[in-house]
Amino acid sequence: MDEFEQKGDEVPGAAVTTGALARRLGVSPTTLRSWDRRYGIGPAVRADGRHRRWTPRDVLMVETMCRLASSGVPPAEAARHARQSAGGLPDGTAPPAPAGRPVRARASHAAGALPLGNVRQECRGLARAAVRLDAPAVGERLAAAVEQHGIVIAWQEVMVPTLHAVGRKWASSGDRYIEVEHLLSWHVSTTLRRVASPDAPEALAAAGPVMLACVPGEQHTLAIEALNAGLNELRLPTRMFGAAVPAEALTAAVRRLGPSAVVLWAQARSAATPVLARQVADTRWGVKGARRQPLVMLAGPGWAGRPAPGMSRPTGLKDALDTLASVYGAVAP
Structure with a gap:
């Protein structure tokens, strides 16, 4: 079960909050607000004129933005294509499913197709954040893994699989993903060093x-x-x-x-x-x-x-x- 499903603040076909969408995509809420401010990738309607609520069309647009940005498309160009892809979808409706197939929740491809395999859900969110160089989200997810699982599980089942996936992607793509590995490694090191070191008995x-x-x-x-x-x-x-x-x-x-x-x-x-x-x-x-x-x-x-x-x-x-x-x-x- 995904984290946003556990939170209970997203219902298929309904508008969702910025926090729910950020958890779903593996980015920080700050990143979504920045995309809205810089590129117009944001919700069309704000409840009470202030609070953001993302409709299915808005979600489709930002998912497209994530996918294109993680594949190396410049942010401004990615935003233009994302707006165009969502332009023909009426507000309040979900993306249409192909004929003869059941409607399913749209999966995010924002992790840049990192070769993760069968891993914890936390790895996928961490990988998506790392590929987008979303430092706040990387730090938040690493800290949450340590707090929830302790060092052994966080290291062996969250940090190491994600580091290995980034390394494999780098090895198969020349130097394209080296900046992702450096950012992720630095944040892993920072998270580990922040573990409290109380005086020993x-x-x-x-x-x-x-x-x-x-x-x-x-x-x-x-x-x-x-x-x-x-x-x-x-x-x-x-x-x-x-x-x-x-x-x-x-x-x-x-x-x-x-x-x-x-x-x-x-x-x-x-x-x-x-x-x-x-x-x-x-x-x-x-x-x-x-x-x-x-x-x-x-x-x-x-x-x-x-x-x-x-x-x-x-x-x-x-x-x-x-x-x-x-x-x-x-x-x-």
């Missing part, structure tokens, strides 16, 4: 934080940002070091912090160096007779097939959170 903080770092030469950080956000949800102490941390800096940070665990992320196989992992695992600290060393977790596809005796190799975000929580005696949700 004193006993857990005393045990040392989880260090998270990309290995030297590795620039992809979104996955360990998701892990960091998940640890924040569990109120476990963390220290995030981000992309491409030099080997000397990693070992120096281990000695200074005395972490309970170190997560080394490698997206590319060329960046995953078992010698570095062993060097971090063998780093010790503390007084003589009570020296400690961290659990080392090798995360990311770059470590596949690499020898890792005595080191943790999670199968996914949930597995990584469970393993790290167990180090502190905590229980992951």
Whole structure:
């Protein structure tokens, strides 16, 4: 069931509100108002002279605008074609169905035909917003996914499928969709970093934080940002070091912090160096007779097939959170 159907403010054949139409199309209400102001893509009638109510003809027009804009047509030209396409449809009537076929709700094609497959409905709305570079809507949908589902589900079932779909579209279309991937990645990162990071309980903080770092030469950080956000949800102490941390800096940070665990992320196989992992695992600290060393977790596809005796190799975000929580005696949700 679509989000706008759950809200109960859209009835087939009836005029709908701006908020209902925005949810249906995966755009922000601000975008619809901007199109109305700039290009005349808006409702023909306003209730009481103020409140927008979109008739079926108005909906057809804005759906056409979305479809053309997401396919690369300049907004002004897309608006002209959208107005023309809705020009012959009387107010208050739905678009006619082909003869001999049942009338069905008109589906929005505004996602730019991203190869999403069988995914959550949230992915489709997020993809439509990203393709249209609708930053407010992207941010709103990502925040809503985290709030409703938590980090694990939001990451695995909303963020990752949409990121992969954009990546596939970019790979098959030259550089046409690179701006979509950059915008979506930035907003995913922003959403993950906004997850509250309350102070860890004193006993857990005393045990040392989880260090998270990309290995030297590795620039992809979104996955360990998701892990960091998940640890924040569990109120476990963390220290995030981000992309491409030099080997000397990693070992120096281990000695200074005395972490309970170190997560080394490698997206590319060329960046995953078992010698570095062993060097971090063998780093010790503390007084003589009570020296400690961290659990080392090798995360990311770059470590596949690499020898890792005595080191943790999670199968996914949930597995990584469970393993790290167990180090502190905590229980992951």
